[in-house]
Amino acid sequence: MPVPTTGHTTESLTTWLAERIALYLKRRPAEIDPAVPLAEYGLDSVASLSLCGDIEEDFDFVLEPTAAWDYPTVQALADHLIKEFAAEAAGAAAKGGAA
Structure with a gap:
């Protein structure tokens, strides 16, 4: 079931993204610096598509597959x-819908 997109903070999304990216790259989340470009960690197009x-799936939000290059750091x-x-x-x- 998707997680509601409201109520998130930049910090909560930064943590979620770092954990997910660490999983793809077989690293610990603490090794993912939010300010370092994902390409420097070796994030490839397959991992980027998986992230999208x-x-x-988790947020019921469609993100363009180029997002990891358009916004190249976890923070961005x-x-x-x-x-x-x-x-x-x-x-x-x-x-008039629910926010």
Whole structure:
């Protein structure tokens, strides 16, 4: 079941992303520095697609497969997701749906 996209913080998403990326790269989450470009860790297109799939599955949010390159660090990706989740919630509220 998807996790609601509202109520997340940049910190919670940073932690979630670091844990997920560490899993793909066979590292400990503590080894993933949110400010280091993911490409420096060896994140490839397969892992990037897996990450997008996990975001869609866990948050019910479709993310473009190029996101890991458009937002090349965990921090940048978390910031982007927060903005997208807020925009999605605002759009739902404007339509009279639940935010």
